[in-house]
Amino acid sequence: MAKTELLSGTLDLMILRVLSGGKLHGFGIGERIHLLSQEVLEVEEGSLYPALYRMEAKGWISAEWGQSEKGRKAKLYFLTRSGTKQLENEKQAWNRVALAIGNVLKGA
Amino acid sequence: MAKTELLSGTLDLMILRVLSGGKLHGFGIGERIHLLSQEVLEVEEGSLYPALYRMEAKGWISAEWGQSEKGRKAKLYFLTRSGTKQLENEKQAWNRVALAIGNVLKGA
DNA sequence: AGGTTTACCTTGACTATCTAGGCTTCGCCG
């Protein structure tokens, strides 16, 4: 409905991927996704923060307080070992499904 | 969690696409998606029928009673003109988003 | 007659997302 959309169910994957590039705070994760996607994807904060808690509860990511690049107080998230594995799983799952959808669209 | 998954939000697109190949009944639509996706995607009936009603209410598809290929009584769905347009829109949206996600994964 | 397949439908729970707020801290500018 809005100018930008996020495909339901891909948020975790996006977050994991962004965090695989290093520690980052919530706000920054959102910006990063927006940027890397060429401004196509936009993550609302109301989706982002709950997602981060979910993922932390699952042990995929962990957090510590620190500073943002702009010198502000920020909660820095990073991947755990289990999160790294999860990233691989979700990447494969995405590829499988994206390919499958492509096949249906082509009418293979 | 199950052996097969359907990416949330792509069901409408899959249905529209399958119906662009001609009239088909609900049951058959599910089978078709399963088949075309090389058995990767599976649509539960509890998702399929409500989706069909939604889409009929939006005017994208329409239905009439007839017979299935197996000679059974079946409700045959088909695309309306507005549905054909919607299919194009959703196809483009899918491509946009799939590409964007690919970019994030690549870390472009 | 009974079981299996085809086909349709519904209800209730769950989960993810969005909307729409609110909070604090900090830097900048008038």
Next chain:
DNA sequence: CGGCGAAGCCTAGATAGTCAAGGTAAACCT
């Protein structure tokens, strides 16, 4: 120095889409 806006975090409530798990009916096969 006072205020405003940006950076950053958080939450409550509504909504929507999916799934699990049922149930119904007709036709076919044996």
